[in-house]
Amino acid sequence: MSSNAALERLLGIMAKLRDPDGGCPWDLEQSFATIAPYTIEEAYEVEDAIRRNDMPALRDELGDLLLQVVFHSRMAEEAGLFDFEAVADGISDKLIRRHPHVFGDVQVDKPDAVHVNWESIKAAERAEKEKQSPPDISPVLAGVTSGLPGLTRAVKLQNRAARVGFDWPDKAPVFSKIREELHELEQEIQNNGSSESITEEFGDFLFVVANLARHLKLDPEDCLRFANRKFEKRFSSMENILKSDGKDLADCDLATMDAAWNKAKDLEKIAD
Structure with a gap:
């Protein structure tokens, strides 16, 4: 299946889901506001798949993220605001505008020069937005x-x-x-x-x-995500240590859990 055919299939499925005559009740009752949290969540799941270097998962998560774009675009089309084609044209225009060294006659030969040019163009775009x-x-x-x-x-x-x-x-x-x-x-x-x-x-x-x-x-978000993952791993290790001692987490007091937590930390140091 060609890329165009695959995209047309997806757009058609979304239109059917939002069809008041026979569509999905859940999809029909959604709005930009109710779908927005899912859009954010899917973007994070893309990042997670990349971090884990899980390419099959990345393929699936990119599909879920694309669905969010299609969903929002369909709702906008129904409201007479814009459609998926306008979204695609908009980002295409922006990419061409921000890459004059590829699509125009600007000459650059180093990545740093590309970055400087990109920031200059973005600054001009921001200046226009700032007026509003x-x-x-x-x-x-x-x-x-x-x-x-x-x-x-x-x-x-x-x-x-x-x-x-x-x-x-x-x-x-x-x-x-x-x-x-x-x-x-x-x-x-x-x-x-x-x-x-x-x-x-x-x-x-x-x-x-x-x-x-x-x-x-x-990146403070990256730092916090790392700390979260470390906490998850160490907490699970603490629970396994308690289980190996015949103890149930729910029945342990803080001192017992703290001792197991410190043991989990020591095991991490040994593993490193």
Whole structure:
């Protein structure tokens, strides 16, 4: 089956699922808002398959992600907004516009030059969007979507601010700011602050932690995903250690679990 035929088949299936006459009740009741969480989830599952180097899974996950694009496009077409063809044409136009060294007469010979040119074109595009930004949002920060994960969006906002010089020169003052924000959070908790005030202080703390990741040239989301995976692995190892001792996790006190946790850590060091 050709690529065009495969895509037409998928678009036809989606149209049938959304057909009020005989379509799927679940698909028919969905909206952009209800489908959006699935779109985000599928993108993360693509990343997970890549990280595990599982190519069969990557094929499946890319299909699931493509379904999200088709689903949104179909709902937009039904509402008279745009269709899948407009989406494909839009990204094609953008790729051509951002690659004048391939589709135009701009000459570049190194990847760094391509990156500089790409950023210059993006800056021009942002300038156009900034003209339409809400009056209460700085043009410098306009266009950083609120749908991003919090830590990722924090880094993007900080990068935008850094472009105009609003940034610490190195890591040292970031560490000081982290200690300051942690102290303010502790004080708010000790003073029995409101849920809102504690939430605000905790957010300030996370925002500065994200800034430290940026200065270290780390992706805070990647760091947290790594920590999550390490916790999962170590917790499972702890549970297996307890089981080998004839103990059920639900019946163990914290001291017993903590001892098994430390044993799991020691086993990791031996394995390394």
